[in-house]
Amino acid sequence: MALKVQKRRRFLYEPIQLNPPQILALLFLVLVLAGALLLKLPIASEKGVSWIDAFFTAVSAATVTGLVTVDPGSTFTLFGEIVILFLIQVGGLGIMSFAVLVVIMLGKRIGIKQRLIMQEALNQPSIGGVIRLVRNLLIFSLSIEAIAVILLSFRWVPDLGWGKGIYYSIFHTIAAYNNAGFGLWPDNLVRYVGDPMVNLVITLLIITGGIGFTVLVDLWYSKKWKELSLHSRIMIWSTLIVNIISILVFYTFEYNNPHTLGPLSSGEKIWAAYFQGISPRTAGFNTIDIGGMRQDSLLFMIMLMFIGAGSASTGGGIKLTTFIVIIFAVLTFLRGKQEVTVLKRSIRTGIILRALAIATISMLLVFTGVMLLAMTEKAPFLTILFEVVSAFGTVGLTMGLTFKLTLFGKIIIICVMFLGKIGPLTLAFSIARPDKSNIRYPDGDLFTG
Amino acid sequence: MALKVQKRRRFLYEPIQLNPPQILALLFLVLVLAGALLLKLPIASEKGVSWIDAFFTAVSAATVTGLVTVDPGSTFTLFGEIVILFLIQVGGLGIMSFAVLVVIMLGKRIGIKQRLIMQEALNQPSIGGVIRLVRNLLIFSLSIEAIAVILLSFRWVPDLGWGKGIYYSIFHTIAAYNNAGFGLWPDNLVRYVGDPMVNLVITLLIITGGIGFTVLVDLWYSKKWKELSLHSRIMIWSTLIVNIISILVFYTFEYNNPHTLGPLSSGEKIWAAYFQGISPRTAGFNTIDIGGMRQDSLLFMIMLMFIGAGSASTGGGIKLTTFIVIIFAVLTFLRGKQEVTVLKRSIRTGIILRALAIATISMLLVFTGVMLLAMTEKAPFLTILFEVVSAFGTVGLTMGLTFKLTLFGKIIIICVMFLGKIGPLTLAFSIARPDKSNIRYPDGDLFTG
Ligand SMILES: [K+]
Numbered sequence: 001m002a003l004k005v006q007k008r009r010r011f012l013y014e015p016i017q018l019n020p021p022q023i024l025a026l027l028f029l030v031l032v033l034a035g036a037l038l039l040k041l042p043i044a045s046e047k048g049v050s051w052i053d054a055f056f057t058a059v060s061a062a063t064v065t066g067l068v069t070v071d072p073g074s075t076f077t078l079f080g081e082i083v084i085l086f087l088i089q090v091g092g093l094g095i096m097s098f099a100v101l102v103v104i105m106l107g108k109r110i111g112i113k114q115r116l117i118m119q120e121a122l123n124q125p126s127i128g129g130v131i132r133l134v135r136n137l138l139i140f141s142l143s144i145e146a147i148a149v150i151l152l153s154f155r156w157v158p159d160l161g162w163g164k165g166i167y168y169s170i171f172h173t174i175a176a177y178n179n180a181g182f183g184l185w186p187d188n189l190v191r192y193v194g195d196p197m198v199n200l201v202i203t204l205l206i207i208t209g210g211i212g213f214t215v216l217v218d219l220w221y222s223k224k225w226k227e228l229s230l231h232s233r234i235m236i237w238s239t240l241i242v243n244i245i246s247i248l249v250f251y252t253f254e255y256n257n258p259h260t261l262g263p264l265s266s267g268e269k270i271w272a273a274y275f276q277g278i279s280p281r282t283a284g285f286n287t288i289d290i291g292g293m294r295q296d297s298l299l300f301m302i303m304l305m306f307i308g309a310g311s312a313s314t315g316g317g318i319k320l321t322t323f324i325v326i327i328f329a330v331l332t333f334l335r336g337k338q339e340v341t342v343l344k345r346s347i348r349t350g351i352i353l354r355a356l357a358i359a360t361i362s363m364l365l366v367f368t369g370v371m372l373l374a375m376t377e378k379a380p381f382l383t384i385l386f387e388v389v390s391a392f393g394t395v396g397l398t399m400g401l402t403f404k405l406t407l408f409g410k411i412i413i414i415c416v417m418f419l420g421k422i423g424p425l426t427l428a429f430s431i432a433r434p435d436k437s438n439i440r441y442p443d444g445d446l447f448t449g
Numbered sequence: 450m451a452l453k454v455q456k457r458r459r460f461l462y463e464p465i466q467l468n469p470p471q472i473l474a475l476l477f478l479v480l481v482l483a484g485a486l487l488l489k490l491p492i493a494s495e496k497g498v499s500w501i502d503a504f505f506t507a508v509s510a511a512t513v514t515g516l517v518t519v520d521p522g523s524t525f526t527l528f529g530e531i532v533i534l535f536l537i538q539v540g541g542l543g544i545m546s547f548a549v550l551v552v553i554m555l556g557k558r559i560g561i562k563q564r565l566i567m568q569e570a571l572n573q574p575s576i577g578g579v580i581r582l583v584r585n586l587l588i589f590s591l592s593i594e595a596i597a598v599i600l601l602s603f604r605w606v607p608d609l610g611w612g613k614g615i616y617y618s619i620f621h622t623i624a625a626y627n628n629a630g631f632g633l634w635p636d637n638l639v640r641y642v643g644d645p646m647v648n649l650v651i652t653l654l655i656i657t658g659g660i661g662f663t664v665l666v667d668l669w670y671s672k673k674w675k676e677l678s679l680h681s682r683i684m685i686w687s688t689l690i691v692n693i694i695s696i697l698v699f700y701t702f703e704y705n706n707p708h709t710l711g712p713l714s715s716g717e718k719i720w721a722a723y724f725q726g727i728s729p730r731t732a733g734f735n736t737i738d739i740g741g742m743r744q745d746s747l748l749f750m751i752m753l754m755f756i757g758a759g760s761a762s763t764g765g766g767i768k769l770t771t772f773i774v775i776i777f778a779v780l781t782f783l784r785g786k787q788e789v790t791v792l793k794r795s796i797r798t799g800i801i802l803r804a805l806a807i808a809t810i811s812m813l814l815v816f817t818g819v820m821l822l823a824m825t826e827k828a829p830f831l832t833i834l835f836e837v838v839s840a841f842g843t844v845g846l847t848m849g850l851t852f853k854l855t856l857f858g859k860i861i862i863i864c865v866m867f868l869g870k871i872g873p874l875t876l877a878f879s880i881a882r883p884d885k886s887n888i889r890y891p892d893g894d895l896f897t898g
């Protein structure tokens with residue numbers, strides 16, 4: 001039986017010579033191209049958009065980034081906005097889980113290959129139960145989104161009327177749950193800086209979408225804290241701790257800044273710090289002017305954007321668990337110990353190696369992006385670094401560079417968004433794969449450090 | 450016998466509870482404090498220096514960095530300059546190898562503990578032959594320095610007269626061989642941008658001092674290329690390739706820059722690019738104005754400063770081999786392979802893990818330094834990043850911030866120089882040490898990326 005599956009898998013693989021991450025990348029590309037075509041249609045925009053801006057918007061939506069070279073609200077028609085919304089939902093919930101949904105709806109059985117691809121999309125270690133998982137996650141996601149739409153409508157229907165109010169609630173709910181950072185107001189959510197309803201609903205959507213589906217499922221089926229997997233417990237703890245630290249940092253650093261928290265009332269100050277503490281790890285909404293923040297806050301924000309959200313979530317970045325593993329490994333090394341332990345569980349060397357590799361390769365990607373943008377754009381270094389890390393972490397925050405990007409700058413950011421979305425996944429897959437190489441070279445000794 | 454050594458080692462360790470890297474750090478601290486005291490003496494400076502500037506200069510000299518808060522040439526007397534020179538030579542050749550020299554000169558046998566410390570200082574994997582190695586390296590170093598002094602005198606005696614000419618030749622020879630970047634002219638070596646003798650002698654000293662003693666010894670004893678160790682072959686290849694790429698990058702990027710290569714003759718352009726291509730990986734001399742360079746060149750330079758020179762060399766940074774191991778590991782991961790091979794030798798997982806850990810921890814150190822400086826200093830982000838990486842890699846290049854540092858800024862840079870010098874070594878030691886922990890936790894599964 002296992003042999004048969006093996007053979008079948010090999011048979012399915014050989015004609016196209018693509019591994020799951022490559023297929024995922026290809027499907028993403030198809031989605032993005034289709035999106036760009038739709039956005040380029042005359043009915044999609046008020047006065048037309050260039051090919052590069054249509055493509056940029058499609059990539060930004062499908063990778064749930066939220067960086068925009070044109071203001072979506074005033075540039076695109078209702079049709080165009082729905083295309084964007086569709087790209088966000090498909091990109092955010094994962095092409096693969098979506099594909100499975102389609103297959104289920106069509107009543108077909110899921111083959112081993114589709115399951116493998118999906119397993120890849122969700123970064124799950126085993127195939128079993130993936131189909132059930134995806135069905136549950138879709139039901140759960142749509143339920144959460146429905147509740148959020150109702151809650152936001154209480155705020156926006158009185159403000160904007162029934163039609164526009166409900167539409168704005170749907171748009172921002174989908175964008176927030178998928179951590180996409182797209183907004184229909186040109187200033188994103190700055191006008192709601194002190195609004196409790198908008199702040200709470202949007203941040204809860206961001207956290208739920210960003211913590212990772214496996215954690216949500218785990219929470220759903222576990223009755224006690226102890227029953228949760230190590231991954232879930234680490235995610236919950238670290239999300240809490242990182243968010244609290246971030247809120248305190250922004251509150252302290254920006255308290256007197258006349259461009260950000262300075263002019264706000266004491267209540268608004270807290271809400272603004274709360275919102276900005278949660279949003280940078282991949283969501284990308286903002287209620288204050290990012291370009292007006294202090295250098296130290298911005299650097300802290302760059303770190304948060306680089307770290308990102310949870311594995312198998314709608315978010316990007318190197319992922320919170322990757323960061324946590326690195327921090328614990330570093331502390332272990334510095335204390336001269338060898339065994340890395342988190343919450344009384346030993347972390348295998350393979351996982352540490354993978355985490356360090358993902359972080360290092362991501363830094364190299366960011367470095368390359370910054371290097372290229374430094375050549376093509378005239379902007380301060382921090383602005384460029386911020387833009388590239390925001391694209392890498394599919395965050396969508398900007399210090400104002402996106403609107404001014406040159407053609408080459410746009411192409412670079414498109415590539416970084418694309419690689420930022422599928423890169424860490426591909427990497428996790430590559431490093432986890434067993435080696436098939438037959439040549440064994442003798443070990444060589446090397447001094448490093 | 451082995452047991453006796455074990456026991457003796459344990460006996461020696463226990464009363465003070467310090468491991469070799471900690472002893473090394475302590476000795477460094479003593480050297481630096483002694484240096485600061487001497488520089489603070491009235492006979493050391495023309496008009497006196499503050500305690501913080503004396504301490505900063507001592508740390509910068511002992512860590513062979515070359516960052517200066519005061520111009521050494523005009524601030525210090527001949528006595529003060531000789532103190533600096535002494536700190537550079539002692540710091541550069543390594544406190545430990547120097548301690549061994551003292552012990553040899555005093556005719557005492559070297560105990561197991563001293564050997565262990567020295568082994569640490571030289572980052573050597575085995576104790577055997579370390580004493581011979583150190584004696585050879587000192588003879589070799591002094592010979593090389595003597596030849597360089599003679600060659601530089603041909604240039605500087607005609608310019609400055611016998612006394613000053615020879616003194617300047619000695620000072621810059623020691624600074625260059627130890628990759629210390631200190632100069633007696635306020636503009637460093639800018640006035641000799643097109644001088645072949647200065648360019649060649651200084652860069653050859655930089656390369657010889659920076660490639661690592663083990664490579665030099667290996668070259669001395671090996672008759673054929675094949676006899677060289679993997680470490681030596683990688684160092685020679687990568688030094689060559691990285692230098693050539695750097696020279697080409699600076700030549701291309703800066704060719705038309707009116708602040709750097711622009712106004713120079715075509716011959717001077719080549720010399721300037723040649724010099725700047727070799728100097729940033731830890732030496733820290735400059736023949737053009739660093740602050741006038743383009744953003745992309747500066748970013749490239751930051752990368753070179755971070756990479757640094759060879760293990761067991763006078764240089765700093767994460768080390769060239771660390772960088773090469775990471776690049777090869779990344780390429781292996783991206784190709785979906787598991788076995789990392791360099792020059793047909795397999796690199797053990799332990800070495801890859803160590804390289805990635807050193808790079809990651811170094812980045813965290815740089816990040817922390819930049820974060821703190823962003824709080825205390827008013828300067829563009831790139832200037833701050835450049836300064837911190839320069840201090841971390843004990844390079845000594847600056848975009849002009851060092852002179853303007855606040856008191857807190859100076860303290861931060863002092864810490865970064867200190868940690869940059871002893872950090873990677875300590876880390877390499879910690880990670881290489883066998884684990885003594887008895888508690889084994891069960892493995893936990895984690896998704897990263
Ligand atoms: K986003």
Ligand SMILES: [K+]
Pocket residue numbers: 513514515628629630731732733843844845
């Ligand atoms: K230096």
